[in-house]
Amino acid sequence: MRKGHFDLVKGIWERTDGIKLTIGDTEDEFGSYLKRNKGMSFICKDGRIIVGTILCGHDGRRGFIYHLAVHKDYRRRKIADKLIKLSLKQLRTHGLKRCMLMADNINESAKSFWTKMKWRKRDDLQMFSIDL
Numbered sequence: 240m241r242k243g244h245f246d247l248v249k250g251i252w253e254r255t256d257g258i259k260l261t262i263g264d265t266e267d268e269f270g271s272y273l274k275r276n277k278g279m280s281f282i283c284k285d286g287r288i289i290v291g292t293i294l295c296g297h298d299g300r301r302g303f304i305y306h307l308a309v310h311k312d313y314r315r316r317k318i319a320d321k322l323i324k325l326s327l328k329q330l331r332t333h334g335l336k337r338c339m340l341m342a343d344n345i346n347e348s349a350k351s352f353w354t355k356m357k358w359r360k361r362d363d364l365q366m367f368s369i370d371l
């Protein structure tokens with residue numbers, strides 16, 4: 240994924256239920272994230288159309304995945320599986336031992352997907368945040 244993909248990538252995020260655009264989703268912030276986490280985020284293309292995305296990075300201690308999205312017409316073809324594998328491989332290469340992600344409480348489909356993919360649902364944690 241490159242900064243120049245921003246408009247197309249944002250388009251798929253806007254059209255995907257379960258993806259919430261938020262702080263960090265401007266073109267500049269997107270570019271900075273990719274620069275800071277080089278080679279860890281990926282797109283899947285069919286010709287010139289972007290049909291899958293994953294944003295991935297780390298803070299030196301934990302890896303994080305955001306905005307995993309696959310176009311409705313391309314689902315259940317292991318595109319997400321492949322995108323996740325590519326990102327996790329990069330995290331391992333950088334020495335990371337664990338990757339986290341946040342899923343919206345009401346996104347039942349995401350919950351069943353991550354469970355199916357054998358990710359552990361962390362009932363022992365709660366998310367807190369503050370805007371800067």
Ligand SMILES: CC(C)(COP(=O)(O)OP(=O)(O)OC[C@H]1O[C@@H](n2cnc3c(N)ncnc32)[C@H](O)[C@@H]1OP(=O)(O)O)[C@@H](O)C(=O)NCCC(=O)NCCS
Binds near residue numbers: 342352
């Ligand atoms: C969740 C999502 C990324 C899955 O993409 P996908 O390309 O269809 O997934 P894959 O084909 O790689 O699926 C991998 C496995 O999970 C299964 N799977 C896919 N979606 C699933 C779901 N919603 N619930 C349970 N299992 C699911 C597949 O059948 C496959 O299983 P298999 O290995 O036994 O064949 C896609 O449905 C999507 O974009 N959803 C909306 C956005 C979203 O919620 N993203 C997650 C935000 S946290």
